Amino acid sequence: MATKKKYEYWMGFDLGGTKMMATVFDAKFKIKGFHRTKTKGHEGAKEVLARMLETIEEALGQARIQASELGAIGVGCPGPLDLDRGIILHAPNLGWRNVHLKDTLERVFHCPTTIANDVDVGTFGEYRFGAAQGARCALGVFPGTGIGGACVYEGHLLRGTIGSCMEIGHIKIQAEGRLCGCGQRGCLETTASRLAISADAAAAAYRGEAPHLLKLAGTDLRQIKSGVLARAIDEGDKVVEVIVRNAAHQLGAAMAGVVNLLAPDVVVLGGGLVEAMPEIYLQEVRSAVQSLSMKPFVKGLKVVAARLGDNAGVMGAAALAAEAAVK
Amino acid sequence: MATKKKYEYWMGFDLGGTKMMATVFDAKFKIKGFHRTKTKGHEGAKEVLARMLETIEEALGQARIQASELGAIGVGCPGPLDLDRGIILHAPNLGWRNVHLKDTLERVFHCPTTIANDVDVGTFGEYRFGAAQGARCALGVFPGTGIGGACVYEGHLLRGTIGSCMEIGHIKIQAEGRLCGCGQRGCLETTASRLAISADAAAAAYRGEAPHLLKLAGTDLRQIKSGVLARAIDEGDKVVEVIVRNAAHQLGAAMAGVVNLLAPDVVVLGGGLVEAMPEIYLQEVRSAVQSLSMKPFVKGLKVVAARLGDNAGVMGAAALAAEAAVK
Numbered sequence: 001m002a003t004k005k006k007y008e009y010w011m012g013f014d015l016g017g018t019k020m021m022a023t024v025f026d027a028k029f030k031i032k033g034f035h036r037t038k039t040k041g042h043e044g045a046k047e048v049l050a051r052m053l054e055t056i057e058e059a060l061g062q063a064r065i066q067a068s069e070l071g072a073i074g075v076g077c078p079g080p081l082d083l084d085r086g087i088i089l090h091a092p093n094l095g096w097r098n099v100h101l102k103d104t105l106e107r108v109f110h111c112p113t114t115i116a117n118d119v120d121v122g123t124f125g126e127y128r129f130g131a132a133q134g135a136r137c138a139l140g141v142f143p144g145t146g147i148g149g150a151c152v153y154e155g156h157l158l159r160g161t162i163g164s165c166m167e168i169g170h171i172k173i174q175a176e177g178r179l180c181g182c183g184q185r186g187c188l189e190t191t192a193s194r195l196a197i198s199a200d201a202a203a204a205a206y207r208g209e210a211p212h213l214l215k216l217a218g219t220d221l222r223q224i225k226s227g228v229l230a231r232a233i234d235e236g237d238k239v240v241e242v243i244v245r246n247a248a249h250q251l252g253a254a255m256a257g258v259v260n261l262l263a264p265d266v267v268v269l270g271g272g273l274v275e276a277m278p279e280i281y282l283q284e285v286r287s288a289v290q291s292l293s294m295k296p297f298v299k300g301l302k303v304v305a306a307r308l309g310d311n312a313g314v315m316g317a318a319a320l321a322a323e324a325a326v327k
Numbered sequence: 328m329a330t331k332k333k334y335e336y337w338m339g340f341d342l343g344g345t346k347m348m349a350t351v352f353d354a355k356f357k358i359k360g361f362h363r364t365k366t367k368g369h370e371g372a373k374e375v376l377a378r379m380l381e382t383i384e385e386a387l388g389q390a391r392i393q394a395s396e397l398g399a400i401g402v403g404c405p406g407p408l409d410l411d412r413g414i415i416l417h418a419p420n421l422g423w424r425n426v427h428l429k430d431t432l433e434r435v436f437h438c439p440t441t442i443a444n445d446v447d448v449g450t451f452g453e454y455r456f457g458a459a460q461g462a463r464c465a466l467g468v469f470p471g472t473g474i475g476g477a478c479v480y481e482g483h484l485l486r487g488t489i490g491s492c493m494e495i496g497h498i499k500i501q502a503e504g505r506l507c508g509c510g511q512r513g514c515l516e517t518t519a520s521r522l523a524i525s526a527d528a529a530a531a532a533y534r535g536e537a538p539h540l541l542k543l544a545g546t547d548l549r550q551i552k553s554g555v556l557a558r559a560i561d562e563g564d565k566v567v568e569v570i571v572r573n574a575a576h577q578l579g580a581a582m583a584g585v586v587n588l589l590a591p592d593v594v595v596l597g598g599g600l601v602e603a604m605p606e607i608y609l610q611e612v613r614s615a616v617q618s619l620s621m622k623p624f625v626k627g628l629k630v631v632a633a634r635l636g637d638n639a640g641v642m643g644a645a646a647l648a649a650e651a652a653v654k
Binding site for chain 2: 171
């Protein structure tokens with residue numbers, strides 16, 4: 001589906017594991033309206049899809065425009081995806097398999113729809129509107145529950161044949177390391193993800209080495225989120241800081257290898273951990289990349305924090321859909 | 328420098344550490360003439376440059392054409408390079424620093440000239456004419472004295488801002504591994520390059536575990552080249568086979584990580600070691616990639632041997648220069 005009219009509005013949609021957000025942008029990518037709500041993936045595919053449609057309608061209503069005025073809809077979503085056919089192949093958090101998202105949204109709103117991986121749209125958003133503007137090659141790294149990566153190379157997201165690529169979280173950093181969710185051992189995620197950090201911090205709390213963390217969140221990984229880790233450090237839990245710094249260093253060391261491969265001019269760090277503790281992440285990743293990457297690739301390389309927060313995803317998704325629509 | 332005439336001929340040039348080769352191609356990239364000679368880098372920059380010009384003249388003479396009939400000249404050379412300005416920044420084997428190769432050749436032959444990294448042109452040659460034809464994303468890996476890598480993504484070589492990228496040899500595979508020529512520790516090259524293999528094999532020969540190798544080449548790394556290693560294995564030196572297989576496995580394990588990042592549809596293995604022992608390399612790299620890469624990226628992925636041998640470089644260089652000239 002492609003239209004030839006002059007576009008006034010674009011929609012970006014962020015389908016997250018815990019919340020979803022729809023945002024209407026004008027032609028200059030100024031926000032005209034938005035709506036967010038909880039995803040409630042446990043309620044099942046049909047309910048989540050219905051809630052997506054409602055959320056889009058709400059955002060349109062807030063912007064006081066009709067779906068017919070949209071040039072395109074872009075959706076950032078968890079993967080694996082079939083990008084060209086617009087299918088979510090599998091999203092465990094949503095209980096989804098083979099959901100034809102593009103077709104559904106195009107049928108309901110009569111508007112060209114593009115879906116893309118959530119880390120890809122976040123990085124593309126930072127490239128178009130945030131911390132990586134003008135980069136020839138921008139690497140996005142989002143340490144969170146897992147560790148997502150993306151690369152905008154000369155204006156385009158690097159992608160695989162069917163879905164996305166840049167699985168930075170599954171770079172092997174230790175030959176016989178911890179078991180990873182992907183089935184391998186020693187992947188970066190097993191040491192540097194929020195989950196890995198929380199597990200190490202919980203063990204420290206259990207051993208009595210992190211009294212503030214223990215008081216704030218106990219030893220349950222579900223409670224030990226990025227903000228809690230930051231607060232425990234602020235309150236004086238040195239061991240938590242050491243754990244986070246070590247994870248950030250490991251992330252930087254793995255990025256140093258990616259820098260040697262792709263020679264980016266900007267590395268953008270985003271996601272919950274970085275938002276909660278930007279100084280630690282910038283320091284550790286910068287020093288690891290500086291000392292471990294090959295010299296020609298370090299010259300002029302910037303390591304920066306993402307600037308758009310939650311808006312990166314919807315902005316990137318909308319911009320990606322806009323590019324696909326006017327192509 | 329760019330011309331608008333209809334092109335009849337292209338020249339590819341391969342400037343190697345030990346030999347150089349110039350080849351004239353017609354518009355269909357059939358070879359019309361070529362000349363090769365020793366590089367003799369020890370004689371110094373001026374002599375090597377003069378020999379390059381002679382070699383080009385010889386190839387033109389053999390093809391019975393004038394330089395004025397060339398659409399462009401492409402040169403594959405050792406780096407680091409300044410690609411846009413066509414400068415070899417540093418080539419230790421040639422004793423070169425800041426040699427303005429593009430300007431020099433354009434002044435002498437009045438013909439647009441493109442320079443590129445030798446591994447890049449080899450991979451581009453395999454993509455255009457050899458084992459990776461039609462690939463959406465082709466990864467080239469050339470284990471030799473070092474380990475070179477390159478990636479053709481949707482028709483274009485991935486590159487850095489100034490020079491090439493894809494330094495696969497400097498992926499860290501061991502936290503506290505052997506010292507690498509780049510100054511880091513545990514780079515892939517320290518375990519899987521021809522030099523690393525030769526060092527391990529020489530030690531085995533010294534210990535009396537590789538009698539055939541000892542007879543063939545002694546314990547001098549300069550003598551233990553790829554062909555000698557292959558012959559020692561054929562003659563029954565089991566330990567040499569184990570050493571090579573281990574190196575090939577390490578290469579494959581590192582490639583598995585690159586596959587997770589770039590999701591190629593073809594991995595092309597080339598260079599002296601692979602040419603001497605293709606079965607070992609294909610087996611070990613295939614099995615490592617299959618078992619260590621994430622499943623979605625393995626589906627449909629081919630691991631193949633390069634097909635063009637020494638011609639990959641000149642063909643790729645000529646094709647790259649042709650694309651730049653008609654752009």
